[in-house]
Amino acid sequence: MNLALPWTPSYTQTSTEDDASSSITPEQTLAYWALAATIAFTVFVYSLEGNLDARQKESYNKTTFPKELALTVSQIDEVKENKKKKDNDSDADDDKPLLPQLQAKFKNAQSYGLDKIHFGMISSTYDTLESVLLLLLGFLPYMWDCSVAMGAKYDWTEENDEIKISLIFLALTTVVGTCTALPFELYSTFQIEKKHGFNKQTMGLFFSDKAKSLVLTMLIGGPFVALLLLIIQKSGPYFYLYVWAFMFCFSVIMMTVVPVVIMPLFNKYETLPEGDLKTRIYALADTLQYPLTKLFVMDGSKRSAHSNAFMFGFGKHKRIVLFDTLLTQVDSDEILAILGHELGHWKLGHTLSNFVITQVYFGAAFYIFSLCYTSTDLYAAFGFDDPDRPTPTIIALLLFFQTIWAPVDKALSFCLTVFSRHNEFAADRFSVDLDMSAKLQSGLCKIHLENLGAMCPDPWYSMYHYSHPPLVERLSAMMEMDKQKQKKE
Numbered sequence: 143m144n145l146a147l148p149w150t151p152s153y154t155q156t157s158t159e160d161d162a163s164s165s166i167t168p169e170q171t172l173a174y175w176a177l178a179a180t181i182a183f184t185v186f187v188y189s190l191e192g193n194l195d196a197r198q199k200e201s202y203n204k205t206t207f208p209k210e211l212a213l214t215v216s217q218i219d220e221v222k223e224n225k226k227k228k229d230n231d232s233d234a235d236d237d238k239p240l241l242p243q244l245q246a247k248f249k250n251a252q253s254y255g256l257d258k259i260h261f262g263m264i265s266s267t268y269d270t271l272e273s274v275l276l277l278l279l280g281f282l283p284y285m286w287d288c289s290v291a292m293g294a295k296y297d298w299t300e301e302n303d304e305i306k307i308s309l310i311f312l313a314l315t316t317v318v319g320t321c322t323a324l325p326f327e328l329y330s331t332f333q334i335e336k337k338h339g340f341n342k343q344t345m346g347l348f349f350s351d352k353a354k355s356l357v358l359t360m361l362i363g364g365p366f367v368a369l370l371l372l373i374i375q376k377s378g379p380y381f382y383l384y385v386w387a388f389m390f391c392f393s394v395i396m397m398t399v400v401p402v403v404i405m406p407l408f409n410k411y412e413t414l415p416e417g418d419l420k421t422r423i424y425a426l427a428d429t430l431q432y433p434l435t436k437l438f439v440m441d442g443s444k445r446s447a448h449s450n451a452f453m454f455g456f457g458k459h460k461r462i463v464l465f466d467t468l469l470t471q472v473d474s475d476e477i478l479a480i481l482g483h484e485l486g487h488w489k490l491g492h493t494l495s496n497f498v499i500t501q502v503y504f505g506a507a508f509y510i511f512s513l514c515y516t517s518t519d520l521y522a523a524f525g526f527d528d529p530d531r532p533t534p535t536i537i538a539l540l541l542f543f544q545t546i547w548a549p550v551d552k553a554l555s556f557c558l559t560v561f562s563r564h565n566e567f568a569a570d571r572f573s574v575d576l577d578m579s580a581k582l583q584s585g586l587c588k589i590h591l592e593n594l595g596a597m598c599p600d601p602w603y604s605m606y607h608y609s610h611p612p613l614v615e616r617l618s619a620m621m622e623m624d625k626q627k628q629k630k631e
Contacts, residue, residue, distance in 0.1 A: 486572030
């Protein structure tokens with residue numbers, strides 16, 4: 143391969159390595175720089191994130207419990223102890239001091255984080271090398287030509303049967319991607335997660351989930367891609383408007399179908415048993431005018447000891463799901479406070495705003511794509527350089543999102559992370575206004591404790607990666623909110 147500009151893949155649709163290089167001239171600016179610029183950006187992102195990983199690794203190597211967290215949690219314990227004395231409550235089990243528990247788990251949390259960051263750095267290095275090599279070798283044009291050859295057995299042609307060939311291409315690349323990712327998924331699940339006591343699934347369940355996911359990808363992803371490509375091809379120069387409408391409808395449909403049809407294929411959902419907790423959750427929902435219709439417990443412990451809770455539903459048919467692990471890790475008051483926080487997201491419009499942002503993202507992305515759609519220079523730079531063959535729409539989409547849109551996507555991703563952290567603080571404030579601050583604080587500590595969350599994350603790493611603020615920041619913010627609230631009262 144000739145590494146002098148312009149860079150071209152080893153495999154192209156038209157010719158040998160030397161001929162392919164000479165077919166692109168400096169006047170074709172996009173084609174001349176596209177491959178080299180894409181690889182440069184890929185390496186830049188890898189270097190940036192690798193540096194942040196190294197900083198986080200240093201944080202995980204610390205052996206001293208963070209002073210700021212110790213001071214903050216000790217104040218929570220002090221408030222709990224004072225309340226216990228005031229209420230003359232002798233239930234020591236529910237009121238064990240949190241600080242000693244966190245300090246006892248600190249070493250384990252550091253070890254867990256260190257194992258994950260080590261694995262993440264190795265995985266990231268592999269992903270970057272794979273991406274660069276596949277670009278240089280011409281993986282996309284090669285796989286497309288293989289798909290064309292397979293389609294030819296059924297008398298399919300690129301001119302008349304592009305969508306059918308695109309589905310073959312999608313299937314082939316999905317299988318390749320699944321196979322290359324599988325060793326990393328197995329190691330993460332059955333080594334790291336198992337070592338630290340989180341993994342509960344068997345090898346059989348793992349591969350059963352993988353098979354179901356692949357089948358669903360084909361059953362849902364296939365028709366979705368086919369319709370998307372058809373709209374782009376048949377809707378003229380303003381196809382992005384029709385694609386935007388299609389993406390909106392598909393999002394709404396999936397919001398309805400996924401929880402009801404797809405999620406039960408992987409987990410068992412049972413109605414929360416009658417009792418005080420259920421009554422109080424429905425009462426909280428009524429107070430906030432949240433149209434809660436069903437309340438489920440999910441058997442999350444079948445796969446992992448990690449805990450969670452989430453809400454879903456469309457319109458006036460909302461549902462809440464509690465992991466069974468959560469019910470054993472925190473008490474009823476803390477569950478209620480956690481749900482108060484989650485309902486705060488809904489009440490404050492965060493759920494709707496995230497949906498709107500997603501739709502605007504799709505609209506902007508496909509509008510920019512419409513401006514680049516006919517750029518043959520871009521596709522030629524990645525090996526699709528035969529002027530006598532049509533550029534496949536699916537290839538145009540993949541290359542657009544991998545090249546021109548990639549820097550935009552990375553910048554938007556960071557902005558959305560910042561926005562998410564802002565929303566988390568706002569939802570915490572909502573819980574404070576509901577007088578649930580103390581229980582939310584203790585609940586967050588317990589969840590952090592049970593999930594071996596990072597107790598002293600690097601500030602730059604957390605700012606870049608964390609959609610939720612670090613524990614100590616949330617606790618400190620809520621304490622400050624409590625003080626402000628008391629002054630007003």
